[in-house]
Amino acid sequence: MQMPKITVNLSKLEHNVMYLTSHVRAHDIDVAAVTKVFSAHPEIVKVYEAIPEIKYLADSRLDNFKNYASDSGKERLLLRIPHLSEVDQVVEWTDISLNSEIQTIRDLNQAAQKKNTLHRVILMIDLGDLREGVFEAEEVDAYVKEILTMNHVELAGIGVNLTCYGAIIPDSTILRKLVSYKHHIESTYELTLDIISGGNSSSLYLLDSTEDFMPEEINHLRIGEAYVLGVETAFGLPIPEMHQDVFTLSAEIIEYRDKPSLPIGNVGQDAFGQKPVFVDKGIMKRGILALGRQDVNVQNIQPRDERIEIIGASSDHLIMDFTKAAKDYQLGDEVTFDVSYGSLLDCFTSKYVHKEFITESHIIENSDNQVSASEH
Ligand SMILES: *Cc1c(COP(=O)(O)O)cnc(C)c1O
16 A cells, blocks of 8 residues: 555444444434545445434535435535535535525525425524524524525524534533524424534533533534544543544655754754744654655644654655654654544545555454444
8 A cells, every 4th residue: 555544444433433323313313424524435435324323424515425325315414505606516416505694595496496306404503603604683583584485495404513613612501592593483483493403523522411411402413523533522532432543644764864853054944934943852763754744734643652753844754753762663664643633634635645444353342232442
């Protein structure tokens, strides 16, 4: 396999997806599994498609929907509010979309009319995170009223997004505001909203919290990061029943030798316009890996071997201090890294990072039918 590469352990991922889906379903909440962080890679999408309890597959990019199987039986949910200029494709490639602009919804209605289909919309309400969503209560009313007059758009529900921009942590106080919108809309217009979408991976902690709770009217979550990285994202805590090492980034050592830690000559600007500062640590064992900023933001990767340390990166080179681990490494060796959300996204959008998929048969099931997470 060519380097650098991102290796996906499909067995661990499948375990994560099964575990978390049944956990959420046990609270009577439907899941939209979000595929954007791995660019909806078909090998990974298959894992989600095989799980019947997942009702929706969701992505923010229209192109990614083309990787979904047409016969998986999942509803296709567009997460990013549509461009006004792409409503025809939205209606063609997705069943349901998140929306916050009435003009866009009008155009979706026209596009759906042209195709003689029905497109469903979830109206996003901004409860303070200040990314997408209708902000004023009167505006919500005006939107609902108008959507109900449309023949090719159906108001499927309402939703909120939290923690992505304003880093607002979902709690029952915030989510009850969404629920009160539900009650208001349902009683004013005499209808039942199908979907009350209470956020993303940052809402998960409420399912198990002893201090707070998820209002029971919330019946839908959109989950991306928790599935792939095995963490809830309000506090960044690992979920003990899940694997945090589904993904491994590997790169190869292309130079390995003793060099001083202090550059020689006058310090100017580096390739990215920064003036670097160096600490003199004497002679060190320095290794260069063939991995750089064209591949990932190196601030978002962590070497698995704690004895080695990243000291710098340029477009194509990662410089590491191997002093404490000098004996086990040599030219040509592979070095492995944990990825975080940002670097995982980078790995799948960079064409230079090769994708590898493995399965393993040695995952052990214990008596209550949960896979043991003993490997980490
Ligand atoms: C990306 C995204 C999600 C998924 O968020 P995670 O933190 O990965 O669970 C949910 N909703 C919207 C609107 C998104 O853009």
